[in-house]
Amino acid sequence: MTDFTKTRALFDIPEGMVYLNGNSLGPMPKAAPDAMARFLNDEWRTELIRGWNTKGWFMQTNTLGDRIGSLIGAAEGSVVVSDTLSIKVFQAVGAGLSLVPDRKVVLSDTGNFPTDLYMVQGLTKLKDDGYELRTVAPEAVLDAITDEVAVVTLTEVDYRTSRKHDMARIIEKAHEVGAVVVWDLAHSAGAIPVDVTGTDVDFAVGCTYKFLNAGPGAPAFIYVAPRLIEQVEPVLSGWYGHEAPFAFDTDYRPMPGKIDRMRIGTPSIASFALLEAALDVWEQVDLQDLRARSIELMTLFIDQVEARCDGVTLVGPRDMNERGSHVSFKFEHGYPCMQALIDRNVIGDFRAPDMMRFGITPLFIDEADILKAVDTLEDILKTESYKEDRFQVRSAVT
Template structure:
């Protein structure tokens, strides 16, 4: 059994804060501060450019993207050697979609849903417009996806867990259906990786992408990852042919030759300091069972839903009631949800808000427990029952909500 009291001690959480926003930005692991300071002073500071070969404990900074990819791969059910880390999630979405479309010539439809994170849709639209071959981005309601998978679809591109409501798609079933229709599947695991067991290999995913600053706690701006299934890894043509995806980047050839397997999906120079923080964050997962994480997350979420619905009748559950149908977040709707969230934050309960009316709360048992849930419900009830949210300072919108 996972010792969650031990994992809680690994995080540097401010005193008096109940942090229910790890689904947006994970808190800082204590070890990250020391490791980043070490790489800045002892490696960058002392080794200078030789750190590319000598840094990171003698393994060299240049090896970080693949090594960290394997560490993440174990958390998402990937085969060894088929995940690489680097760049941003938007870049990885673009790479995966561009490669997938080339593998299904003659088809023009990319199918997604209205619960997908807007950036994924923006990247798809931009790519399809640039291609200029009459492709269509077809967006349907989340519950309509299965019926919309037809033999017109080249690529199914979905985020497994809806960023607003926490609604969870069935990766295995939807991937099987699009394969039966001759298409490919891309899964965005931004709200999945580190939240519950993921099985990209068993689920048949062709490509998967994700960020590392949410449930993986890699820090703001932490690099993204991409998975390419073994059957496609040496066929996928990288649309973004970056120099580090070259078979021999330091040969400095003028013509591009893609590297072997997923390494061809490397683009730019590895962000060493950010990857160092991510490496420290991934240490937290040593000895942690994702099955235990999932079971505890469901327990905490169910406690929260029951408590909020009993104490705050004006709030409406926006997440699926069945825990099997949602990820590790719970969302409630309220017309003045932004103001309520600001009032909560002022009292030490940190969640976040998504327009137009959704308050989001993430439940990560690595650092959240039953006492946190009880206290958060009590504070939310006080705010709602006494209309403490109804103040001008709580209604002024900040740049980040």
């Protein structure tokens, strides 16, 4: 049984703050400063270029990938870490298209994170051969998977509403018609149990700065099903994925039969130090316990807000099994209201046009935090303090 009192103690959250934004950027693990200091003082400073061998830097893309793989049900040797999530989306969709060369349609949904759609739009323009990005409502995805579709690319948990796609059903339908599926697990990894092996996932990508708590700009990961890895053509071919990286051949040959072929360029070893510290927390977490606790806290939050806070409306499913681990409420004055909450040390975020979003992250959030957040929201709504001029000013990041 996971002891969430112990996991809470592993994070450095400012005194008095209720941090309900771990779905966007996780808090700093207390071990992070020492991890970075060790990298600076005991690795880079002393080893310099030797660190690629003596400190194992060269294979950290894979060793850290395996640690993330254990959180998403991936087999050893099927996940690598590096680059950004946007790059990994481009890479996975491009690889998927190469597996179905006689089709031109990439299917997604209108609730997908916009960057994922932007990357596909850019990819189809580069191919310049009649490729089409087709988007439908999230609820219509299953019916839209036809034998025209080459790749289905979806974010499992909607970044705004928290609605969760039925991964198994979508994969089954896609495979029935010969399509490939790419899953974005940005709001899944570290939030809900994922089983990429059991559900027969083709490709999955995700970030490590949200629920995995590895810091702003932390590296992304990509999973490729072992049954596909020998066929996959890397769309972005860099030296780090070459069969013989230090032969310095002028022609690219992907690493045969290994996830290494999905590596691209030199990774950020400094960011790996922080990621390693963040992943250490997960050594003592059972994902089923995490999910059960998340549902308890989401239920408490929704019930309390709906009982006490007039004017706000729940977004997304009421069935907790159909949602991820964040909760959003619509409110006409959502942006200034969120600024008023932040001013009082209850940290969530805002998503246009009118959604206040709150991450429910059991590693460091408990019932007391939930009740304090609701108390604060109730008071802000009753006093209408969100109408103050200072809360109307839009920041660059919302």
